[in-house]
Amino acid sequence: MTMSALNFYQIFFIVFTVTTALVRTPFSLAHKRAKRNQQIKLTRRPLTENLLAFLVGIGIIVLPFFNIFTDYLDRFNFIPPDWVRIVAVIGFVFSFIFYTWSHLDLGGQWSPVLETKSNHRLITTGIYRHIRHPMYLGFFFWAVLVGLLLPNWLTLIASWLSFALLYFIRIPAEEEMMIDQFGEKYIEYMKATGRIFPKI
Numbered sequence: 001m002t003m004s005a006l007n008f009y010q011i012f013f014i015v016f017t018v019t020t021a022l023v024r025t026p027f028s029l030a031h032k033r034a035k036r037n038q039q040i041k042l043t044r045r046p047l048t049e050n051l052l053a054f055l056v057g058i059g060i061i062v063l064p065f066f067n068i069f070t071d072y073l074d075r076f077n078f079i080p081p082d083w084v085r086i087v088a089v090i091g092f093v094f095s096f097i098f099y100t101w102s103h104l105d106l107g108g109q110w111s112p113v114l115e116t117k118s119n120h121r122l123i124t125t126g127i128y129r130h131i132r133h134p135m136y137l138g139f140f141f142w143a144v145l146v147g148l149l150l151p152n153w154l155t156l157i158a159s160w161l162s163f164a165l166l167y168f169i170r171i172p173a174e175e176e177m178m179i180d181q182f183g184e185k186y187i188e189y190m191k192a193t194g195r196i197f198p199k200i
Helices: 008-036 046-069 082-109 134-149 153-182 184-192
Strands: 040-043 115-117
Touching (some): 008 046, 008 134
Antiparallel strands (some): 040 115
16 A cells, blocks of 8 residues: 555554654663663563563554555454544544653653663652553553554454553563562552552
């Protein structure tokens, strides 16, 4: 499919994905510098983490792009009401906000895998004052809505499963790591905050 044949929603997803990748780039470079400077204290579950990242990437990035640029998945397409795709666009805007905001608040504490650093700090300010995992809230909007933005049943199911992997496997492992690192301080933080949504 040529770029001229793409519709607004497909172009929007491409721009969104490229922009979010650009947001993460300086943090990825900072993480690589930290590894070179031997500031990483402990990396946990490296094999599981790499497999999880691969599966999530397939669900929320690879399949949507495959759907956009090939016709192999067209048999799974469906036609939603226009308002559904408009809601999906709005949701993706929120996804970008939470994704970017959480990166900025984490700063040098961000890591792509489960790691603790020699100077690791618990961030409880900014958006982390209310939510323990705001970056996953960004992924929630992305994963739940991509199959509606690019209406395709296979993409919808794969992206929802991707977020389920993050929520039920990655987040508990991350919280276990933080309890090991910070002990009672993190347990009290958990009591005062929501996992991906603020406590009411």
